[in-house]
Amino acid sequence: IKSKLPNIGTTIFTTMSKMASDYQAINLGQGFPDFNADQELLNLVTDAMIAGHNQYPYMSGVAELRHVISEKVDTLYGHKYDRDTEITITSGATEAIMAAVLSTVNSGDEVIVIEPCYDCYVPAIKLAGGKPVFVQMIPPTQHKENFSVDWNQVKDSVNSKTRMLIINSPHNPTGAVFTDQDLDALEAIVSDTNIIVLSDEVYEHIVFDGNKHLSVASRPRLAERSFVISSFGKTTHTTGWKIGYCCAPVVLTTELRKVHQFIVFTVPSPFQHALAAYTKNSQTYLTLPAFYQLKRDRLALALRDTKFIPLNSPGTYFLLADYSNISDLNESEFSIWLAQKHGVVVIPVSAFYANPNDLLANHKLVRFCFAKKESTLDEAIERLKKV
Numbered sequence: 455i456k457s458k459l460p461n462i463g464t465t466i467f468t469t470m471s472k473m474a475s476d477y478q479a480i481n482l483g484q485g486f487p488d489f490n491a492d493q494e495l496l497n498l499v500t501d502a503m504i505a506g507h508n509q510y511p512y513m514s515g516v517a518e519l520r521h522v523i524s525e526k527v528d529t530l531y532g533h534k535y536d537r538d539t540e541i542t543i544t545s546g547a548t549e550a551i552m553a554a555v556l557s558t559v560n561s562g563d564e565v566i567v568i569e570p571c572y573d574c575y576v577p578a579i580k581l582a583g584g585k586p587v588f589v590q591m592i593p594p595t596q597h598k599e600n601f602s603v604d605w606n607q608v609k610d611s612v613n614s615k616t617r618m619l620i621i622n623s624p625h626n627p628t629g630a631v632f633t634d635q636d637l638d639a640l641e642a643i644v645s646d647t648n649i650i651v652l653s654d655e656v657y658e659h660i661v662f663d664g665n666k667h668l669s670v671a672s673r674p675r676l677a678e679r680s681f682v683i684s685s686f687g688k689t690t691h692t693t694g695w696k697i698g699y700c701c702a703p704v705v706l707t708t709e710l711r712k713v714h715q716f717i718v719f720t721v722p723s724p725f726q727h728a729l730a731a732y733t734k735n736s737q738t739y740l741t742l743p744a745f746y747q748l749k750r751d752r753l754a755l756a757l758r759d760t761k762f763i764p765l766n767s768p769g770t771y772f773l774l775a776d777y778s779n780i781s782d783l784n785e786s787e788f789s790i791w792l793a794q795k796h797g798v799v800v801i802p803v804s805a806f807y808a809n810p811n812d813l814l815a816n817h818k819l820v821r822f823c824f825a826k827k828e829s830t831l832d833e834a835i836e837r838l839k840k841v
């Protein structure tokens with residue numbers, strides 16, 4: 455068979471989670487919490503099922519949920535999306551990203567992707583017949599504690615074929631969070647062009663040290679050209695429910711829904727009803743920064759007693775650490791060795807690059823997920839101290 459994605463194998467998250475189970479290792483790799491969601495939210499799912507919400511909801515999603523999202527985005531970011539024509543509930547952020555790209559990127563179009571990047575962007579671009587154009591983030595230096603976007607390079611990569619620019623803040627895997635200057639630079643680059651922005655904001659509520667997430671929805675000149683994508687998986691500790699959403703102006707939403715209706719048509723009803731009722735009555739998401747900051751600090755502090763050097767993580771539930779004091783292996787080899795020899799699973803950062811074997815993709819960094827119980831983190835730390 456002539457593969458449409460010849461260079462794509464099994465995702466690194468699946469590979470590393472399998473390794474965790476094969477070696478009975480502690481899984482700080484794939485990003486998901488090892489604790490349960492709020493009992494109140496779980497009860498609301500059963501309530502929704504018993505109330506009879508078990509048939510196809512609207513193609514675009516349960517109206518109450520779209521309403522709640524519209525209100526929330528308006529309150530937080532000052533942009534009112536119309537719940538009927540501008541908000542679509544999707545099967546996780548993953549499906550929203552696929553539908554946004556497939557519906558707007560044409561064969562031969564260029565899409566600027568900032569590396570390292572989450573793994574679902576490039577396959578979506580390739581399936582659409584588009585061409586990913588990579589801009590590498592600037593690695594941490596003595597003066598800057600984390601990766602940052604090289605906006606000059608982004609600007610230089612724009613040409614008449616550029617159809618889309620994909621951004622992600624808070625950023626997986628580096629934890630970097632956009633500042634006002636980042637959004638200024640982005641706005642200057644795309645204004646007066648036809649470039650569509652796909653803004654992956656799934657970690658919008660996981661930002662630390664008193665900083666705020668800056669949504670592209672908060673900038674009218676960006677909102678008018680953007681797919682803004684988020685996911686309840688990260689916000690309500692329910693990654694397995696796969697409920698995400700996309701807010702976008704009517705012209706973009708109309709196109710996205712043409713694809714969404716034929717990928718899945720619609721997504722599970724009880725979860726949508728439960729999330730609508732829960733999000734309306736609770737602002738639990740406001741507690742996420744403090745909740746996850748404690749975990750980040752617990753891991754970062756403890757890593758200082760090991761040979762790993764933790765990097766600053768201003769957002770997401772991921773933390774990068776440098777292992778150059780431990781090994782000369784490349785990131786992928788090191789991650790396998792760590793799982794086999796020391797029973798801790800991490801993700802090599804090189805897996806977030808199109809060419810993981812490229813030297814530029816190997817900074818001797820691995821990603822730890824700290825969305826874990828304290829006992830899990832502590833056990834992992836004990837093992838890491840022996841490395």
Ligand code: GLN
Nearest residue numbers: 467468483484485486626
């Ligand atoms: N987003 C999760 C991560 O970065 C993985 C989700 C998946 O396995 N597709 O770890």
